[in-house]
Amino acid sequence: MTRRVRSAQRGTWFPLLLLGALTLGGILVGRFTFKVEAVSCPAGDAAASSGCTLITQGSPVYWTLGLALAYAATAFFYIRRSRNRGVGTPVRPYILTGIALVGLVAATTFWSIRQGMVQPGDTVDLWGLHLDPASGVTMFLERLTGPAAAVGLPLLVLSWVERSRALLLLTVVYLAIELVPLTDGWAGIPVTSPWSALPRFGVPGLLLLLGALGFGLAELPGKRTRS
Numbered sequence: 693m694t695r696r697v698r699s700a701q702r703g704t705w706f707p708l709l710l711l712g713a714l715t716l717g718g719i720l721v722g723r724f725t726f727k728v729e730a731v732s733c734p735a736g737d738a739a740a741s742s743g744c745t746l747i748t749q750g751s752p753v754y755w756t757l758g759l760a761l762a763y764a765a766t767a768f769f770y771i772r773r774s775r776n777r778g779v780g781t782p783v784r785p786y787i788l789t790g791i792a793l794v795g796l797v798a799a800t801t802f803w804s805i806r807q808g809m810v811q812p813g814d815t816v817d818l819w820g821l822h823l824d825p826a827s828g829v830t831m832f833l834e835r836l837t838g839p840a841a842a843v844g845l846p847l848l849v850l851s852w853v854e855r856s857r858a859l860l861l862l863t864v865v866y867l868a869i870e871l872v873p874l875t876d877g878w879a880g881i882p883v884t885s886p887w888s889a890l891p892r893f894g895v896p897g898l899l900l901l902l903g904a905l906g907f908g909l910a911e912l913p914g915k916r917t918r919s
Contacts, residue, residue: 704859705908706769707786707850710762711843712900714755715893721754722889750889756798759842763790782853790846797842832871839896840870858910862903869896 727748770783844867851859881888 703770703773703911704850704854704856705904705911707762707766707847708862708900708904708907710765711847712897712904714758714762715839715843715897715900717758718750718754718893718897719887719890721751722893723886725751726886726888728884752798752801755839755842756794756801759794760791763787763794763846766790783850785853786846786850789849790842793845794842797837800837835871838870840867844870858907859903862899866896866899869899 725748767783767787844863847859847863847866851857851863881890
């Protein structure tokens, strides 16, 4: 009976579908926000004679608004599903964790924007902490304060409330991809290309969509009844 109730409560495919689509959408956002501009080179830079360029890409508004809407839609989906099936829903910890972390990540992102672009030789200002940009700890924190926190950590909570080992495994793989990113240029797309965001968002996005497909097939009415 406990397994049947948990099976009726689950809807893992839906948040994975939304998050996967949102992640893949980041490719198009990166393409259309790609910008290259000439900037003055810092003193003593070897490239000063040929000039320096600054590449910017992405939109924090897209991720903040998109993730907030995704968590709101997930809450609506689980509540409606629980009412239709006459069972409770354990999704509240997942939604609250997701919204809290989205707010934290958004605040950190806008704080970084407010501080301006880090110049060569300067430190990174992270909430008053002045960190070495070349440090491994700094790079790890920059990767952590992104999709790893806003998507991966809430998925860990969801795997706990749904008692799903499969989702836990999927989330661990997702976090590994986000926290230990693939080397730039491995897909043959240089960082100077407008499509440079394709491998960065394509791999985790496809992972989430494949997870949504797998959980969706596992939650079909026939399979759920047999379980």
